[in-house]
Amino acid sequence: xxxxxxxxxxxxxxxxxxxxxxxxxxxxxxxxxxxxxxxxxxxxxxxxxxxxxxxxxxxxxxxxxxxxxxxxxxxxxxxxxxxxxxxxxxxxxxxxxxxxxxxxxxxxxxxxxxxxxxxxxxxxxxxxxxxxxxxxxxxxxxxxxxxxxxxxxxxxxxxxxxxxxxxxxxxxxxxxxxxxxxxxxxxxxxxxxxxxxxxxxxxxxxxxxxxxxxxxxxxxxxxxxxxxxxxxxxxxxxxxxxxxxxxxxxxxxxxxxxxxxxxxxxxxxxxxxxxxxxxxxxxxxxxxxxxxxxxxxxxxxxxxxxxxxxxxxxxxxxxxxxxxxxxxxxxxxxxxxxxxxxxxxxxxxxxxxxxxxxxxxxxxxxxxxxxxxxxxxxxxxxxxxxxxxxxxxxxxxxxxxxxxxxxxxxxxxxxxxxxxxxxxxxxxxxxxxxxxxxxxxxxxxxxxx
Numbered sequence: 442x443x444x445x446x447x448x449x450x451x452x453x454x455x456x457x458x459x460x461x462x463x464x465x466x467x468x469x470x471x472x473x474x475x476x477x478x479x480x481x482x483x484x485x486x487x488x489x490x491x492x493x494x495x496x497x498x499x500x501x502x503x504x505x506x507x508x509x510x511x512x513x514x515x516x517x518x519x520x521x522x523x524x525x526x527x528x529x530x531x532x533x534x535x536x537x538x539x540x541x542x543x544x545x546x547x548x549x550x551x552x553x554x555x556x557x558x559x560x561x562x563x564x565x566x567x568x569x570x571x572x573x574x575x576x577x578x579x580x581x582x583x584x585x586x587x588x589x590x591x592x593x594x595x596x597x598x599x600x601x602x603x604x605x606x607x608x609x610x611x612x613x614x615x616x617x618x619x620x621x622x623x624x625x626x627x628x629x630x631x632x633x634x635x636x637x638x639x640x641x642x643x644x645x646x647x648x649x650x651x652x653x654x655x656x657x658x659x660x661x662x663x664x665x666x667x668x669x670x671x672x673x674x675x676x677x678x679x680x681x682x683x684x685x686x687x688x689x690x691x692x693x694x695x696x697x698x699x700x701x702x703x704x705x706x707x708x709x710x711x712x713x714x715x716x717x718x719x720x721x722x723x724x725x726x727x728x729x730x731x732x733x734x735x736x737x738x739x740x741x742x743x744x745x746x747x748x749x750x751x752x753x754x755x756x757x758x759x760x761x762x763x764x765x766x767x768x769x770x771x772x773x774x775x776x777x778x779x780x781x782x783x784x785x786x787x788x789x790x791x792x793x794x795x796x797x798x799x800x801x802x803x804x805x806x807x808x809x810x811x812x813x814x815x816x817x818x819x820x821x822x823x824x825x826x827x828x829x830x831x832x833x834x835x836x837x838x839x840x841x842x843x844x845x846x847x848x849x850x851x852x853x854x855x856x857x858x859x860x861x862x863x864x865x866x867x868x869x870x871x872x873x874x875x876x877x878x879x880x881x882x883x884x885x886x887x888x889x890x
Contacts, residue, residue: 556804558820558830562861563850566599568592571840573856575769575796575812576704576720576752577663578621580841580854585628587645588843588852590860591619596633598645599860601845610643610650623665623672628846632672634662640674642686654691657682666706666715673715675703681717681727698725698740707754709761714741714780716764718751724766726780742783748772753809755798765807767795775809775821789826791819796839801866802848808865810853812838818853820865832863 570593571579579591588599589609594617596609612619612635621634630651633641640654640662658676666673671693672684681696681703696717705718715727726742744766753767753775762781768774773793777786794812801808805823816839818832837856844851844866851863 556867558832558867559864560830560832562832562834563864564862565834566860566862568854568858568860570595571854571856571858572618572620573837573840574620575794575838575840576702576750578623578665578704578841579619580843580852580860581622581624581631582843582845582852583624583628583631583645584626584846585645586846587624587628588860589622589624589631589645590854591622591633594618596622596631596643601850607648609645609648610641620661620663621665623667625667625672626669632665632667632674634665634674636661638662638676640665640672640684642672652686654684654686657684657692660702664703664706664717666708668708668712668715673706673708675706675717677702679703679719679721681706681715694738696725696727696738696740698743699723704750704752705754705766707756707764709756709764709780710758711761716754716756716766716780718747718754718766720750722747722749722751722768722772724751724754724778726764726778726783742778742780744778744783744785746776746785746788747774749794753795753798755800755807758800758802759805765798765800767791767798767809770794770812775807775826777824787824787826789821793817794838797842797853799842799844799851803866806866808842808851810839810842816855816857818842818851818863818865830865832865834861835859 568590572593580588582588586601588601590597590599594614595611596619598607598609609631610633616635616637616639618636619633620636623632625631629644629646631643631645633643635641638658638660640657642651642654643649644651657674658678658680660677662674662676664675670685670687672686674682674684679699679701682692683694684691685693699717699719699721701720703717703719707716713729717725717727722745724744724747725740726744727738728741731739731741747766747768749769749771751766751768755765757763757765762779764778764780766776766778773795774788774790775795775798776788778784779786791809791811793814795809796812797810799808800806806829807821807823809819809821811817811819815833816835816837818839820829821827822829835853835855835857839853839855841854842851849864849866849868851865852860853863854860
């Protein structure tokens with residue numbers, strides 16, 4: 442590269458502020474000297490000859506109507522100017538840059554730079570013996586930054602802060618396998634649903650079983666959801682039970698509406714409404730304000746538009762009455778609902794089985810996990826539902842998906858017996874400044890065995 446091309450490259454910078462070059466000071470003429478280029482000599486000659494005659498004797502020259510017509514004609518052709526000589530240059534034509542930059546019109550807000558979404562998983566852990574069952578919920582990420590995953594009869598804990606792995610509990614063959622896991626809001630206690638219809642509560646710090654909840658179900662418990670001290674359980678027989686874990690007689694409410702297995706349960710952030718999805722293709726919305734402990738509670742809305750099992754459920758973090766639901770392989774749709782009215786707001790055909798849904802807590806985005814054929818994670822922009830990214834890497838369908846406490850990282854467990862971590866939701870602004878001082882959450886590679 443020669444010196445001239447190097448100089449040319451160095452003299453240009455993108456998004457540099459533009460400056461308008463100023464004229465040479467010699468062109469700023471003395472203001473007492475008429476500027477010929479700025480004057481109209483034909484008009485000046487007219488005013489010095491014909492114009493003076495008409496002004497000296499206006500009454501005798503024109504009738505009133507003629508004078509009015511003459512005045513209008515002068516205004517139309519700009520012939521009523523009072524000055525003949527010009528002492529300055531004509532003002533320059535307005536530059537478009539200043540028109541927009543200093544306009545009184547409201548300016549558009551600067552667009553946020555597009556977030557970089559990594560296409561590959563940040564970490565992959567081995568997860569042998571993960572049960573390949575669409576209706577089970579075998580993964581959860583607690584508020585203490587610990588991931589719990591059920592592999593066969595055993596519950597394993599993986600600490601995302603330091604990468605350590607530990608075994609919480611192993612069930613007997615007559616009780617297992619484990620069919621669901623869910624962390625309590627305190628991040629210390631965990632509920633474990635079993636194939637024998639029981640639910641166990643464990644303390645993850647002391648590795649001690651606290652109690653066993655019985656008599657709520659007849660068949661396996663495939664879904665769990667916490668609402669403060671209320672643990673809601675969904676069974677294969679279609680029953681939904683609210684258990685107050687503080688009481689000896691823990692069953693406080695029962696919801697009956699599903700005829701087949703309850704595979705999806707989610708409480709709204711306010712704790713007022715519960716969404717339940719089942720293998721009977723039904724989606725129910727239950728409201729605690731109309732619940733009763735004496736009899737089976739009537740649903741608030743019964744939504745029948747899905748044509749396959751409804752497992753994937755996600756309440757919107759920025760609109761309290763907005764619920765997203767996903768259907769199985771015979772439906773393949775993500776639907777959005779107003780849970781106050783029961784109205785369907787939108788439906789999007791994703792082209793494959795919807796296994797799980799998660800909202801971005803910081804942006805209006807929704808992440809969906811899928812089965813055959815690509816077994817991918819798809820990031821959607823809400824409400825346009827434009828695809829922002831498709832994350833591939835699993836070779837079999839995704840069974841469960843969980844979100845980190847800070848809302849940035851997502852863990853996906855699939856039938857290919859792997860647990861993958863994706864940095865799909867970015868980093869919140871408040872966490873960016875402190876990210877360098879904290880250890881990376883996935884600093885090591887570990888195998889869960």
